[in-house]
Amino acid sequence: MLVFGETGQLARELRLLAPDAVFLGRSQADLSDPESCAKAIRDHRPQIVINAAAYTAVDRAEEQPDIARLVNADAPAAMAHACAELGIPLLHVSTDYVFDGSGDQPRDETCPTGPLGVYGATKLAGEAAIAASGARHVILRTSWVFSAFGANFVKTMLRLGAERDRLTIVADQIGGPTPAVDIAQALLVIARTMLAQPDRPGGIYHFSGAPDLSWADFARRIFAQAGLSPEVVDIPSSGYPTPARRPANSRLDCSRIKDDFGISRPDWRKGLAKVIRDAGVGA
Secondary structure, rough: EEEOOOOOHHHHHOOOOOOOEEEEEEOOOOOOOOHHHHHHHHHHHOOOEEOOOOOHHHHHOOOHHOOOOHHHHHHHHHHHHHHHHOOOEEEEEEEEEHHHOOOOOOOOOOOOOOOOOOHHHHHHHHHHHHHHHHOOOOEEOOOOOOOOOOOOOHHHHHHHHHHEEEEEEEOOOOOOEEEEEHHHHHHHHHHHHHHHHOOOOOEEEEEEEEOEEEEHHHHHHHHHHHHHHOEEEEEEEOOOOOOOOOOOEEEOHHHHHHHOOOOOOHHHHHHHHHHHHHOOOOO
């Protein structure tokens, strides 16, 4: 197994679960140089490829659309074409940001897309390029990823919750927080299945943690589990303006991945408890 990504949240969880895989960081395969990614696949000739790397700086992407497109669209396209040439399955991670966030119902894989910013648009372009490449593939859309590694909402809240008595948190964006370790485990189940069943076509799947809730309520749960007690004040998205618009509705219908691969939505509360323990925080 060849994995693009080495230091990100997902790649680090994959390394713990699949230490025998080959992990490529930027020095071995720079996603801003798509041809280097295709060359790495041709040189290593693995049985399966996982792309666990992406340009995920949502706000910065508004200022760097060309780099975001190289990493999120052109590099996956190059990977997919190399995989198609060699008959290798490609697993690729995408995002709820491909949707416009309207409504209040979970989106399934057939729902119309409509990204609100550069990040979502480039991720959607990557999905389209992979689908058009002819490679066997699985695109895994997920949301609100967190872990003990890197920068994420949980780690930010643990830091701020220990420093401040009062925090204002957006309460009108709803989604499913997803532990990176659960995404890694799901990818490995899918990888084994794709290798064992060469005729399985793949496609797009949704995978996010349960239950769905707002960022403000997620913050309250983080503080409660960590034994922290700042006051959380609900605010609308308009009260916390950002360069890139966020989807208000990030709920994902994850029934297809359950039906096809037997993978259920993870309870993010269990993953949260582990991250808090790993961070050494708690009452």
